[in-house]
Amino acid sequence: MAELNRPERRQCVECGREDSWDDSTHNWRIAGEEGRPFCIHEWDINGSHNPIRN
Template structure:
């Protein structure tokens, strides 16, 4: 059975803010001091990330 390959970081192309996935609260959190919290974020998702992982074998 295939599994989901979730991204663990993302970066806004407008303001540079980086978020990381927080597994304990199942939500994105701001990873650094850069960027604006209230920017209309444009995340660098360009279609190269494959969300499906095929099991080996």
């Protein structure tokens, strides 16, 4: 059976904000203090992440 390979971190390409995945809340959390609060975040999704583990 295939298993999901969830990303653990993401970074906005516009303001640099980094988020990390929190397993306890099943949600993204702000990982650092960088970034703009009113940025419409553009996450670096380039197709290199494989969401399915073999």
